Amino acid sequence: MSDTAVPDADETTDADVSPLRVGVVGGGFIGRTVGTEFVEHEDADVVALADIDPDVLDETGAKLGVDADARYDDYETMLDAESLDAVLIGTPHTLHYDQILAAFERDLHVLCDKPLTTDLDDARDLVDRDADRDEVLMVGYQRHLYPAFVEARELWAEEDREPRWITAEVCQDWVDRFEDAWRQDADLSGGGYLYDTGSHLLDCVLWSTGLTPEAVSATMQFVDDAERIDGRANVTVRFTNGATASFSLSGETPCMREHVRMWDEEGAVTLDSKDWEPSEYAEIDEDSGEHRPRLSRGDQPTKAEAFVEAVRTGEDPVATALDGLRVTAVTEAAYESARSDGSFVAIDPEDVTLD
Known part of the structure; x- marks a missing residue:
């Protein structure tokens, strides 16, 4: 240094x-x-x-x-x-x-x-x-910096709230766009659409809910004979609290959209994005229906700002090595499941347990 x-x-x-x-x-x-x-x-x-x-x-x-x-x-x-x-x-x-x-x-x-x-x-x-x-x-x-996902994380951190049913989907024109790029060279990318854009989708659910995944099942459509590059994937994650999350990913659509729904007994939070813009946030409950809290996007730091702040203060960064490990554990389990018979693959609790 x-x-x-x-x-x-x-x-x-x-x-x-x-x-x-x-x-x-x-x-x-x-x-x-x-x-x-x-x-x-x-x-x-x-x-x-x-x-x-x-x-x-x-x-x-x-x-x-x-x-x-x-x-x-x-x-x-x-x-x-x-x-x-x-x-x-x-x-x-x-x-x-x-x-x-x-x-x-x-x-x-x-x-x-x-x-x-x-x-x-x-x-x-x-x-x-x-x-x-x-x-x-x-x-x-970067979704750790988006006000919508910060708001969702704060809601699920409340003592009496815990998501039970989660759906998340993302799509874009990925297969055709990156046909000759390193993203579809498994020796460089490590996998396909799930390891690329899908990594963000897995992370935002794991981070904002704080839930601990225990097993993963997946089916995939691969674009290569070696079954290393997936163009589409459907992933089910089972959590230790009994909750489940269903992830649907397609790299074969004409434009980008992302939709996340997280439900408990009281209602839900919804997060929606298009064309890579920060997500819009809404809350749903039985009594008042759907409402959209006013979120300040002016306070959203860049990755560089968040990084420099962590260096200066000595505090943990917004996305830690453990966050990265949790995503890798779920991703690797999904590929293992998809390349076999789609049955659930257990995750080592030490890989995904938050401190």
Whole structure:
């Protein structure tokens, strides 16, 4: 870690804070968009970039204002050559584990795009390692920042409320759009639509409800003969409190829509999104019908803002390594079920139990 690391908030004033020196690993969509959030943050500087594609390296490097001599075709070379405080990892899914470990070895803060990993043992290992570190590891599940899902999480945290029946669906034009992209190369993506956009859907339900999954059943339609890339999936999750969640995912529709319904004996919360906009929120109850609380979107932080805040305060990030492990555990169980006979696959309680 460099000498410009952001100090603890209790030991300094805002005027004394040196900008967080950030290196970006992967110059694709996440590297450009979240990297730009860091560029626009007054307490962060993007000072280095690594990508294996020279054209991407030049284009994203120019967009983020990274000097030509701080652009690298190898991320470990960048980590060794540059004085960094943190890295943003926006690479294909199966690369995350090794790249996070490399950052851990250099005592860097890490913001990694979802999923945390595509291997359950690797996810367990990262959770264990992260518990022994002072630095921040945040996973890029942005629905943790959406006021609608924060509101839902607060409602289900109330002492007398607990969801019992959940339905969640998401769809988009994914199969055709990414036919020749890394997202449909299982060696890089780890799976198909469930491991890509579906990861967000699983996460938002697990995080906002706080429920503990115990078993998963799934059926999938694969777009490849090896049955590694799913284009459509139907997943049922059974929770320890007796609740169930039904997830329906399709990567074969002309536009994006997301709908989540969470019911208990008193009513429900509904969350709806289109075209990647933050979700709209409503509550339903037997007496007053449906109503929409006024939510302030002006207070919604970016991923970079949430990450820098966690670094400065020393508090847990909004999406932790354990959140990532929980999603990986459910996802891997779903693929195991779908590739066999669709029967329920049990989940190890240690992988999904919240502290």
